[in-house]
Structures are given as C-alpha cells and as structure tokens.
Amino acid sequence: MTPAATPLKASREPAPNPPTRTQRRGSMSRRDKLGRLDFVVSPYLYIAPFFVVFAITGLYPLLYTAWVSFHKWHLIGGDQGFTGVDNYVNVLQQPNFWIALRNTFSIFLLSSVPQIILAILIAYVLHTNLRAKTFWRMGVLLPYVVAPVAVSIIFSKLFADQSGMVNAILGQVGIGPIGWHASAFWSHIAIANMVNFRWTGYNALIILAAMQAIPRELYEAATVDGAGRMRQFWSVTIPQLRSTIMFVVINSTIGGLQIFDEPRMFDTMGNGGADNQWLTLTMYLYQLGWGPQKSFGRASAVAWILFLIILLFASLSFLLTRRIASSGTDPARSGRRRRPRRAQHRTAARRAGNSRVQEGALS
Amino acid sequence: MFKKQAMAGLGVIAVGALALVGCGSGGSGSSGADADGNITLTIATFNEFGYDALLEEYMEQNPGIKVVEKKAATSNEARDNMNTRLAAGSGLADVEAIEMDWLPELMQYSDQFVDLSSDSVTGRWPEFKTAPATTADGKLIGYGTDAGPEAVCYRADLFKQAGLPTDREEVAELLDGDWDNYFKVGKQFVDATGIPWYDSATGTYQGMLNQIENPFENDDDTVIPLESNNTIRSTYDTILDQSEDGLSAGLSQWSEDWVNAFQNDGFATMLCPPWMLGVVEGNAAGVEGWDVAPVFPGGGGNWGGSYLTVPTQGEHQEEAKALADWLTAPEQQITAFQTKGNFPSQTAALDDPALLEYSNEFFNNAPIGQIYSDMSKKIAVSPYKGTNFFAITTVVTDALTRVDVDGTDDADSSWDKALSEFRQLGIE
Numbered sequence: 077m078t079p080a081a082t083p084l085k086a087s088r089e090p091a092p093n094p095p096t097r098t099q100r101r102g103s104m105s106r107r108d109k110l111g112r113l114d115f116v117v118s119p120y121l122y123i124a125p126f127f128v129v130f131a132i133t134g135l136y137p138l139l140y141t142a143w144v145s146f147h148k149w150h151l152i153g154g155d156q157g158f159t160g161v162d163n164y165v166n167v168l169q170q171p172n173f174w175i176a177l178r179n180t181f182s183i184f185l186l187s188s189v190p191q192i193i194l195a196i197l198i199a200y201v202l203h204t205n206l207r208a209k210t211f212w213r214m215g216v217l218l219p220y221v222v223a224p225v226a227v228s229i230i231f232s233k234l235f236a237d238q239s240g241m242v243n244a245i246l247g248q249v250g251i252g253p254i255g256w257h258a259s260a261f262w263s264h265i266a267i268a269n270m271v272n273f274r275w276t277g278y279n280a281l282i283i284l285a286a287m288q289a290i291p292r293e294l295y296e297a298a299t300v301d302g303a304g305r306m307r308q309f310w311s312v313t314i315p316q317l318r319s320t321i322m323f324v325v326i327n328s329t330i331g332g333l334q335i336f337d338e339p340r341m342f343d344t345m346g347n348g349g350a351d352n353q354w355l356t357l358t359m360y361l362y363q364l365g366w367g368p369q370k371s372f373g374r375a376s377a378v379a380w381i382l383f384l385i386i387l388l389f390a391s392l393s394f395l396l397t398r399r400i401a402s403s404g405t406d407p408a409r410s411g412r413r414r415r416p417r418r419a420q421h422r423t424a425a426r427r428a429g430n431s432r433v434q435e436g437a438l439s
Numbered sequence: 440m441f442k443k444q445a446m447a448g449l450g451v452i453a454v455g456a457l458a459l460v461g462c463g464s465g466g467s468g469s470s471g472a473d474a475d476g477n478i479t480l481t482i483a484t485f486n487e488f489g490y491d492a493l494l495e496e497y498m499e500q501n502p503g504i505k506v507v508e509k510k511a512a513t514s515n516e517a518r519d520n521m522n523t524r525l526a527a528g529s530g531l532a533d534v535e536a537i538e539m540d541w542l543p544e545l546m547q548y549s550d551q552f553v554d555l556s557s558d559s560v561t562g563r564w565p566e567f568k569t570a571p572a573t574t575a576d577g578k579l580i581g582y583g584t585d586a587g588p589e590a591v592c593y594r595a596d597l598f599k600q601a602g603l604p605t606d607r608e609e610v611a612e613l614l615d616g617d618w619d620n621y622f623k624v625g626k627q628f629v630d631a632t633g634i635p636w637y638d639s640a641t642g643t644y645q646g647m648l649n650q651i652e653n654p655f656e657n658d659d660d661t662v663i664p665l666e667s668n669n670t671i672r673s674t675y676d677t678i679l680d681q682s683e684d685g686l687s688a689g690l691s692q693w694s695e696d697w698v699n700a701f702q703n704d705g706f707a708t709m710l711c712p713p714w715m716l717g718v719v720e721g722n723a724a725g726v727e728g729w730d731v732a733p734v735f736p737g738g739g740g741n742w743g744g745s746y747l748t749v750p751t752q753g754e755h756q757e758e759a760k761a762l763a764d765w766l767t768a769p770e771q772q773i774t775a776f777q778t779k780g781n782f783p784s785q786t787a788a789l790d791d792p793a794l795l796e797y798s799n800e801f802f803n804n805a806p807i808g809q810i811y812s813d814m815s816k817k818i819a820v821s822p823y824k825g826t827n828f829f830a831i832t833t834v835v836t837d838a839l840t841r842v843d844v845d846g847t848d849d850a851d852s853s854w855d856k857a858l859s860e861f862r863q864l865g866i867e
C-alpha cells in the first residue's frame with residue numbers, strides 16, 4: 077500500500093510470465109538462493125528474540141492464568157479440581173467486582189484525559205524558545221523518577237481528611253473540608269492527581285519529541301496563508317502529532333486500567349477504603365488471591381476479565397483517537413495534498429524516533 | 440507500530456499474570472552442611488525481633504552451627520513471602536517468624552510445620568499464648584516470642600483539665616470495671632472538655648473483641664453467621680453509640696490524621712499494648728502528659744505478638760527446633776526486651792527483675808515492666824480465631840469505619856453492607 081513497499085514486493089514475487097520464471101529459476105546460483113533465503117528469513121530472525129522471550133515470560137503465564145481460572149485453586153492449597161466457568165460467574169455476581177470496575181474507569185478517565193491535554197500544552201510551552209531548555213525538560217520528567225509508593229505517601233499526607241495541606245488551603249478560601257478518603261468521587265480525584273503528577277511530564281516529553289519533528293515549512297506555509305498561532309496549533313501541530321497521541325493514549329489506557337500502587341497506598345490498610353471507595357480491579361484481584369479468600373481461581377478469572385477489558389478499550393482508544401486526530405485537518409485540503417503530507421509524515425516520524433533517542437539519553 | 444504496542448501491553452499483563460501464578464523461585468531457604476560438617480540455619484524475621492546479639496551468642500555456644508537472619512522490613516512483606524513459598528513448597532527459612540494474626544490461616548496447614556511440643560517448653564507460656572498455636576490434636580506449631588497485654592494510655596494533662604484524677608493508680612481505680620464504666624467516664628470527660636475520649640472506634644472495638652471467647656466461629660471452626668451473631672452485633676452497636684456521643688475521635692488507626700492527632704490534643708485515652716508505646720512516643724514527640732494506667736476495661740486483653748515456627752520444608756528441623764527453643768526461652772526474651780522493647784510472653788519472664796525494673800521516661804517514668812507484667816496476668820480469655828477470622832473481622836471493622844470515620848453510612852445501613860460483604864466471602 078505504501079509506495080516504499082511496492083519495489084520490495086516486485087522483487088520477491090515472480091514475474092507474471094511463466095517462461096521467464098523457469099528461466100530465472102534455472103539461472104539462480106547457490107549464492108543467489110542463499111541471498112534470497114537471507115532476504116526472506118532474516119527479518120523474522122531479527123524479531124524472534126522478542127517473541128521467544130514473550131512466549132516464556134508473557135504467553136505462558138497468560139495461558140497458565142487462564143488454566144487456573146477454570147479451577148478451584150487455593151493460594152496455599154493449590155489445585156482443587158476443575159470447576160468450569162464457576163469462577164467467572166462467581167466474580168461477575170459479586171457487587172464488589174462492579175464497584176471495582178466503576179472505580180477503575182472513574183480513576184482512569186479522571187487521570188488520562190486531563191493528563192494528555194496537559195501534556196500537550198506543556199510540550200507546546202517547552203517547544204517555544206525557552207531559556208535553559210534542558211533544565212525545564214528535565215524538570216517535567218522529575219516526578220517520573222520518584223517511585224510511585226513515595227508519591228503515594230506524599231500525596232496521602234497532602235490529602236489527609238482532617239490534617240492535610242490541601243484541605244487547609246481550601247479552608248483558607250472558604251471551601252469546607254473535603255473527605256478525600258470518605259467520598260468515592262473525591263478519593264478518585266486525589267488518586268488521579270497522583271497518577272497525573274507522575275505521568276504528565278513523561279507524556280509531555282514524548283509529545284515534545286514529536287513536535288520537534290514537525291517540519292518548519294508547514295508552519296511557514298501556514299503563516300504565509302495567514303494562520304494565527306491558535307489556528308497553527310489546531311491545524312498543523314495536532315494533526316502532525318496524531319500517531320504520537322495515539323501511542324500515549326493507548327499506553328495510558330493500558331496503565332490506567334491496571335492502576336494498583338497509588339490506590340493501594342492511599343491509606344494504610346490498602347484495601348481500597350472501608351466502603352470500597354477506591355477499590356480498583358487490580359486491587360480486587362489481589363484481594364481475592366492474597367486476601368482472606370486466597371482464591372487464585374477467582375483472582376485469575378478477574379485477571380482475564382481485566383485483560384479482555386483492556387484489549388477492548390485499547391482498541392477503542394485507538395479508533396477514537398484516530399478519528400479525533402484526523403478530523404483536525406480540513407478534509408478538502410487534506411484530500412488534495414494527500415501524498416506529499418504522507419511523505420512528510422514519514423520523515424517526521426523518523427525524526428521523532430531520533431529525537432526520542434536523544435530525549436532518552438537526556439533523562 | 441500499534442500492533443507491537445498492543446503486544447507489549449499483552450506482555451505487561453502477562454508479567455502481572457506471572458506474579459499471580461506465584462512461582463516461588465529464588466531464595467536460599469535450603470541449607471546444607473558444608474565439607475566440615477558445619478550447618479547453616481536461616482531464620483526469617485520482620486520489623487525488629489532484637490536477635491542480633493543473641494544469634495552471635497548462640498553460634499558461640501554451638502560450634503558447627505551458623506545462623507543467618509533474614510529480616511523483612513514489614514510483617515506484610517514477610518507474610519506474602521511466607522504464603523508464596525508455602526504454596527511453592529520450597530524456599531522457606533529453617534525458622535520462620537509469624538504474627539499471631541496469621542495463625543488462624545496457617546493452622547489449616549499445620550502439617551507444613553514441625554510439632555514443637557516438648558518437655559523443655561511445657562508451661563513456658565500462659566494459655567492465651569499457646570492455645571492459638573495448638574491444633575485440635577495437641578500439636579504445637581509455634582513458640583511464642585513476645586505478647587501484647589493491653590493497658591490504657593492516657594493524657595494526664597487533659598484529665599486534669601476535665602477535673603479527673605491524674606495519678607496512674609487513681610486512674611486505674613477510676614477506669615476499673617467493665618466497658619460501660621470506661622464509656623461513662625469518657626462521657627463525663629467529653630462533656631467537660633469537648634475533646635474526644637479515645638482515638639478510634641476500631642481500636643477500641645479490637646480491645647472488646649479480644650475478650651470474646653468465640654467472636655465469629657465456634658470451637659469446631661464452623662462460622663457463626665454474621666446475621667445471627669448477636670454478640671458481635673451488640674458490641675458493634677455499643678461502640679457506635681459512643682461515636683454518636685462524641686467519645687470517638689473518628690480516626691482510622693495508622694492514618695495520617697491519626698498520627699497528627701497526637702500533636703493537637705485529638706483524644707485523651709487509647710488502648711495500649713506494649714508495642715504501641717513506641718508508636719505513641721514517636722507520634723506524640725514533644726507532647727507532655729502521656730502516662731500508662733495499669734488497668735484495662737473488662738479485665739485483661741491481648742493484642743498482637745509473634746511466634747517462631749519450623750517449617751517441614753527445612754533440611755535441619757531438629758537443629759532449627761533447638762534454635763527456636765533457645766531463642767524463646769525467658770532469658771533470651773528478656774534480652775530481646777532490653778534490646779528492642781518486645782514484651783516477653785513467657786510466664787517466667789514476667790517476674791524477672793530486669794523486666795520489672797524497666798520504666799519509660801516519656802510516659803512520666805511509668806514502671807511499664809511492672810504494669811504490663813500485671814496486665815499480662817489478668818488475661819483470662821483466649822478468643823477462638825479460626826480459619827475465617829481474618830476475613831470476617833475485616834468485614835466488621837470496615838463497617839465500623841464507614842460510620843465512625845467516613846460517615847458514609849449510619850450504623851444500620853453499614854451493618855447491611857457488612858452482611859453483603861460477608862455473603863461475598865462465600866463461607867456460609
């Protein structure tokens with residue numbers, strides 16, 4: 077489909093004319109054959125290590141978890157017989173499962189949405205001509221270096237119901253104390269804040285790298301066309317960031333739905349609150365497996381349900397961001413300039429890759 | 440690119456799944472004799488058991504035995520480690536320290552532990568210490584280390600403010616009696632000062648719970664359905680009535696607010712096992728007036744304490760048993776008390792001059808050795824904590840917290856939620 081792929085395809089596939097084919101086959105030397113083999117097989121060999129490691133550390137446990145989820149399985153007692161889908165049925169009937177699902181999505185949305193919007197804005201500011209650029213760029217990454225558990229401890233001090241700093245400050249402006257641990261909604265806000273604190277800067281740097289790769293000519297052309305800053309941001313920057321935003325969104329979907337450290341450390345009990353205010357799915361899973369029930373079977377069932385939910389939502393985010401990102405460009409215009417834009421996009425992506433390496437070295 | 444991301448995501452989940460499967464790999468639990476016939480024993484502890492010098496001493500006394508201590512930072516970490524390796528069937532230390540709270544669950548797997556009963560330890564501990572670690576057929580799976588006899592910590596300065604006696608003996612007399620008396624004095628105090636009487640409903644409930652013979656389960660380990668558990672329901676109602684009267688500070692123990700409340704006159708009394716003293720001292724640093732009264736409402740009570748066990752996984756069970764025996768002897772536990780303040784559970788240790796002489800400067804020079812020794816002797820009840828104790832007790836404390844701390848429910852609606860949670864445990 078892409079222009080680059082066409083010549084490759086031609087060289088791999090035999091020519092349409094039968095006589096030519098026999099001719100070619102006959103004239104092929106051993107070296108040619110080896111070369112051809114090398115050409116066909118090598119790429120797969122190069123990517124093989126990932127899949128081998130994945131099969132051992134990823135696929136095997138994944139399938140094993142599925143196997144466990146169909147059994148009555150005790151943490152210490154082990155396998156106690158096949159039970160079919162009992163574990164799934166049991167888990168789906170528990171009110172706590174649905175509470176955990178609600179909390180997980182609430183925290184996920186409250187963290188991911190503002191986080192990505194903020195990351196784009198921060199990246200935009202960092203992209204302008206700032207003094208001491210490296211300082212600012214490292215600065216936004218600093219929270220990422222802090223261990224999540226440490227972040228949670230700091231934030232649980234800030235968000236203490238009676239003696240916390242946040243409530244003290246809110247009290248100064250006349251807002252009554254908020255029950256950060258008592259109310260489900262506010263606990264989600266507090267936890268989302270922890271997540272945002274940690275990940276916004278990280279995402280900002282990824283987006284910044286992509287922003288730096290946008291060719292200047294696009295902005296120059298836009299300026300000539302009379303586009304203001306806002307217009308440039310919406311019609312040039314955002315569409316050019318499309319693939320990067322998709323990456324960031326899918327990444328935070330995967331991470332956000334698996335949120336565990338922050339809510340677990342939000343109070344000292346680690347059970348998600350007395351009223352399950354901030355019990356997330358992964359915490360629920362942990363409770364089933366390692367808590368009083370010690371049921372690995374049910375925990376595995378939750379693991380699989382969570383896995384399927386994440387697959388579903390990662391694809392949904394993918395489709396959604398693709399639509400949002402592509403609707404940013406004027407359809408008539410993008411249609412007319414389709415080919416050149418795509419070509420530029422490729423170079424942009426390549427440059428984004430380079431600068432990502434640079435940013436990596438920087439951190 | 441995105442397929443790869445999805446794959447990576449798959450990988451991330453799968454790694455989580457790997458943890459879930461719980462391969463208990465790694466760890467140097469197995470210990471063999473080396474060429475010279477020397478044996479290396481491992482002992483796994485958590486927090487501070489105060490064994491550093493003792494282990495040196497043991498190695499000197501027993502040539503040919505080397506003891507290596509593996510310390511976990513928290514008891515939760517040690518518990519996870521223990522459960523995983525117990526499930527894996529390998530990797531445990533020769534001697535494993537456990538907390539009293541884990542016993543009900545571990546008792547189900549008593550065949551994984553060596554029977555430690557022997558003539559040398561008969562009568563070493565009071566009944567409340569040995570009963571939870573003894574199986575129905577008389578097998579002892581743990582040697583008691585420290586114990587948690589409870590007393591009452593109080594703020595003498597706030598008592599004075601309310602016109603109550605401040606001297607610890609007088610306070611003991613004032614609070615002597617049942618829980619109703621403790622609450623009645625509390626009401627008087629709250630009316631006079633407006634300051635809450637105790638720190639949290641769950642902490643106080645814990646003290647009441649530890650005086651009930653069969654809180655959640657019958658002696659044959661059958662569960663008393665929560666719905667018809669009138670003892671617990673009335674304890675629950677009693678404690679929440681006090682919250683309504685303003686006796687409870689409405690704090691969740693160990694929370695940030697609880698820690699800070701020590702600094703700003705948040706409450707006047709709290710139930711205090713000896714290991715709590717260090718916590719109070721740390722949280723209330725700079726606050727003057729804390730004292731310990733040799734009294735506990737409703738008689739004595741025990742909260743916490745640990746044991747040493749010998750898992751059957753070990754290669755040197757005899758040597759490990761000997762080590763655990765020696766470490767939990769009264770003399771050694773006195774040393775541990777002097778090193779780290781862990782109050783000994785051994786009957787003989789309670790009359791040891793070294794213990795009785797011990798006083799604490801922060802608590803107005805209270806003779807805490809003497810006080811806790813006395814309180815230890817008052818413990819009459821050893822509650823039956825069975826397989827499901829931990830699960831059910833969490834359900835009830837959560838219910839208390841919803842009313843006392845969060846205020847998301849009233850006593851009745853919170854109890855209904857507790858019943859629903861109880862059903863979800865699936866143990867009926």
